Amino acid sequence: xxxDYGITRRLPPPVEQNDEDVKVKERNVMNxxxxxxxxxxxxxxxSDISQLKDLAKDFMTPRPGxxxxxxxxxxxxxLVGDVLMSKGVISLQNDRGTSYSMYISxxxxxxxxxxxxxxxxxxxxxxxxxxxxxxxxxxxINDAVPVRVSEAEPVEYKSx
Amino acid sequence: xxxxxxxxxxxxxxxxxxxxxxxxxxLIFFFMITTTMRDVELKVKNAMPKATEIQxxxxxxxxxxxxxxxxxxxxLGTESRIQLDDAFARPxxxxxxxxxxxxxxxxxxxxxxxxxxxxxxxTRMGVVTDVKQELRKVGAFxxxxxxxxGSALEN
Numbered sequence: 193x194x195x196d197y198g199i200t201r202r203l204p205p206p207v208e209q210n211d212e213d214v215k216v217k218e219r220n221v222m223n224x225x226x227x228x229x230x231x232x233x234x235x236x237x238x239s240d241i242s243q244l245k246d247l248a249k250d251f252m253t254p255r256p257g258x259x260x261x262x263x264x265x266x267x268x269x270x271l272v273g274d275v276l277m278s279k280g281v282i283s284l285q286n287d288r289g290t291s292y293s294m295y296i297s298x299x300x301x302x303x304x305x306x307x308x309x310x311x312x313x314x315x316x317x318x319x320x321x322x323x324x325x326x327x328x329x330x331x332x333i334n335d336a337v338p339v340r341v342s343e344a345e346p347v348e349y350k351s352x
Numbered sequence: 353x354x355x356x357x358x359x360x361x362x363x364x365x366x367x368x369x370x371x372x373x374x375x376x377x378x379l380i381f382f383f384m385i386t387t388t389m390r391d392v393e394l395k396v397k398n399a400m401p402k403a404t405e406i407q408x409x410x411x412x413x414x415x416x417x418x419x420x421x422x423x424x425x426x427x428l429g430t431e432s433r434i435q436l437d438d439a440f441a442r443p444x445x446x447x448x449x450x451x452x453x454x455x456x457x458x459x460x461x462x463x464x465x466x467x468x469x470x471x472x473x474x475t476r477m478g479v480v481t482d483v484k485q486e487l488r489k490v491g492a493f494x495x496x497x498x499x500x501x502g503s504a505l506e507n
Contacts (some may be wrong), residue, residue: 196415197406200497206488242505264483288457288478291473295480296497300504303405345479 193197199299220262222251222282226298228289243298248305252340253280271332281282285344291315302341366427382453396435401473402502409496416453417498418446421472421477432475434483443479446486466494 224244225233232239234247254276255261262280269275282302286295307322310333315321318329325333409415419435429464434441436449454462467487471480487495 196409196412196468196496196498197501198409199405200407200466200494200496203484203488203493204491205491206485209363211459251379286411286477286481288476289475289483291475292475292477293473295477296403296499297471297504299497300403300405300499307405346485 199296199303202297204342216281219260220279220281220329222248222280223284224248224284224302225297226286226290226294227285228266228287230291230294231297238340241294241301244298245277245305245308246303248282248302249308250284251311252278252280267334267336271280271329271338272313275335275336282341283344284341288346299341303339306337306339306341310334313337359402362382365413376475392417392419392435393438394419394424394435395438396423396471399468399472399474400470400499401504403499403504404495404502404505406499406501407496409466409468411464414461414473415466415468416450417468417470418483419470420475420483422474432472432479434479443482443486446483446489449488450487450492464494465492465497467492468496468498470498 193200223233223235227233230243232241234244251262254264256264256276262278264276264278266274266276280297284302286297286298311322313336314320314325314329314333317333320329322333323332364450396419420432421435422430423440424430433482434443434446436445448484450467454465469480469483482494487493
């Protein structure tokens with residue numbers, strides 16, 4: 193039997209029509225946009241897919257005291273204890289003309305950034321690699337490093 | 353007593369059954385070789401992109417697949433189409449199809465149902481977004497983008 197592999201994601205529930213936009217502070221958001229010719233724009237600046245992982249990791253790394261970096265908070269989790277967490281969110285927006293392979297590359301690079309952060313934390317707290325942890329430890333790490341990628345609602349471009 | 357039998361004409365001899373096992377084995381092997389697991393017949397091209405950060409899809413019984421890609425039949429154009437089960441479909445058909453998939457599973461399994469999106473790499477995101485919006489409407493939030501193993505930078 194063939195085995196399937198894939199990038200697993202959870203879709204957000206549909207938003208109500210008149211729902212107010214949740215206000216997120218600008219410093220807490222990293223905008224990743226992909227246009228219809230697969231060009232990448234990170235926070236308004238052209239970027240390359242090979243840099244995306246480091247940019248995302250850099251953005252999500254908590255830097256207390258830095259006014260330009262996302263806000264930070266300390267949360268306590270079972271097993272891992274106090275963890276300094278960034279309130280940053282990576283907002284991903286793509287065009288209807290973006291190719292699927294580019295979309296997967298972007299998703300993959302973002303996932304890689306978070307997986308590396310999980311790996312770092314696992315090493316720091318348990319002195320073990322991510323895949324050597326037991327079930328409870330894996331869950332604790334996953335809670336302490338949530339994958340904060342939000343996909344923007346598709347925008348309808350109406351041509352007049 | 354022998355009068356009832358005509359002289360010179362013999363009875364048809366019993367068919368030899370010694371080769372019967374051979375025939376049965378031949379049939380068994382023939383069906384073993386030619387039988388395949390039931391699988392959907394793909395009507396769309398399905399070369400999936402590569403990725404590294406992937407998880408194994410456990411519990412295949414809890415996965416239902418949506419295929420998206422350009423039709424194999426060139427007469428139907430190159431625009432990506434959606435395939436559900438064995439037929440082309442429109443995004444509007446997804447809600448009913450998910451409902452059907454849910455009904456065919458037991459009550460306990462329904463919340464665990466995962467939708468695997470098997471999308472051809474040259475597909476435009478428009479159609480994928482439409483599918484995702486439909487899935488959100490019907491509450492099928494667990495999805496997975498099925499990919500091959502390999503560096504995503506080579507896509």
